[in-house]
Amino acid sequence: MIGQLETDILPKETADHFHQSDREVFSTNSIQRTEESTVDDAGNEQHFLSTKIPIIRDNKLALIGFSSEVTEIYKMKEQFKRLANTDYLTNLYNRRYFMEQGEREFSRAKRHHNPFAIISIDIDHFKAINDNFGHPAGDHVLKVVSKSLQNSIRKEDILARIGGEEFTIILPETPFENAQILAERTRENIQTQFISYQNGVEIKVTVSLGVTLITPEDINFDAVLVRVDDALYNAKSNGRNQVCSL
Numbered sequence: 233m234i235g236q237l238e239t240d241i242l243p244k245e246t247a248d249h250f251h252q253s254d255r256e257v258f259s260t261n262s263i264q265r266t267e268e269s270t271v272d273d274a275g276n277e278q279h280f281l282s283t284k285i286p287i288i289r290d291n292k293l294a295l296i297g298f299s300s301e302v303t304e305i306y307k308m309k310e311q312f313k314r315l316a317n318t319d320y321l322t323n324l325y326n327r328r329y330f331m332e333q334g335e336r337e338f339s340r341a342k343r344h345h346n347p348f349a350i351i352s353i354d355i356d357h358f359k360a361i362n363d364n365f366g367h368p369a370g371d372h373v374l375k376v377v378s379k380s381l382q383n384s385i386r387k388e389d390i391l392a393r394i395g396g397e398e399f400t401i402i403l404p405e406t407p408f409e410n411a412q413i414l415a416e417r418t419r420e421n422i423q424t425q426f427i428s429y430q431n432g433v434e435i436k437v438t439v440s441l442g443v444t445l446i447t448p449e450d451i452n453f454d455a456v457l458v459r460v461d462d463a464l465y466n467a468k469s470n471g472r473n474q475v476c477s478l
Contacts, residue, residue, distance in 0.1 A: 246270050257284045257295045268299065279306040319393040321371060322378035330392035330400060331453075337390075337404050338453040341446050348446040349403040349411035350456055352464040353381070353418070356438045356472040358397035369429050373437055376427045384418050400460075408445040408477070415441045415475045423473060438473035440464060 238247035246269070253266045268280045284297040317329035325333075334350075341348035355361075355377060362370040374397065381391055381399060390402040403411050419441055426434040442463030450456055459478050467476040 243271065253282070253284060254295060257286050258293055261286050261293065277303070279303045322374055322393050324378050324382070324399070325390060325392040327392065327394040330390065330394055330402070333390050334402055334453045334457075337402055338446065338450075338456065341404070342450075346405045347407045348456075349406045349408060350444055350460045351401040351403065351411060351415050351418075352442040352460045353399040353401070354440050354464055354468065355397040356440055356468075361435060361437075365429065365433060365435060369433070369435065372429055373427055373435060376425070377422060377437065377439070380422055380425065381418065384414065384421065408443075411443050411445065412475065412477060415443050419473065419475055440467035440472045441475045442467055443475060443477040 233241060238250050241247075242250065249268060253264055253268070256264045256266075263286070264284045266282050266284070268282050270278050270280070272278055279302050280299040281302050282297055282299040284295050287294050287296055317325055319326045337348060340346070355373070358370065358373075361373055374393070378391075378393065378399070381401070385391055385401060388404055390404075392400055392402075394400050401414075403414070419439055422437055422439050425437065427437055429435055442460045442465070444456060444460040444463055446456055463476045463478040466478070467474050470476065
């Protein structure tokens, strides 16, 4: 390695990152602590915590660096982060993550004057499913419905299970008409399914949906949530298995 450049022994992107942190040491003449990543020959990503210290050698500024591999710790941190944001049963985002992302998308929509829609979804008569077939069957229904919802949204949409049998979809930069079309298509897709369970049991499921769009009068994300909840309540009160908008 002696006498070689970073680009001689590392991929260019990694070498550029290392070189940038080295320059920080030279430009500030102070200790720099940074996280660095590389990819080994097998394609596995590795993570390091590095400390780089300026030293004077032969009357010239140089540096000495120490790196500790923290790949396993990094993986554990990412796993904990995922678990903190994920519903344990369906592997969808949970209510905590939904609220964080909702606030972010609301602020961005307001700032750029973009449309921003929300769909709230509730499985009809879910208690009867648990009572008639048992809670394991209810859990199975939640998983199947979750998968169906995942298959109907775009990559940029945010789908979360926010409690019990209720789900919500955040639709960034989505006009009201498109949100209504998605809601109706979702209702129809679930209505036509028979969910297979143990011993040949087939469970019929329908959902009620509420749809709303951000308005200039909305001062915070909570105002949007209240309105979409009201729309969902109307759908359930009017007979279920339908879409209502506000």
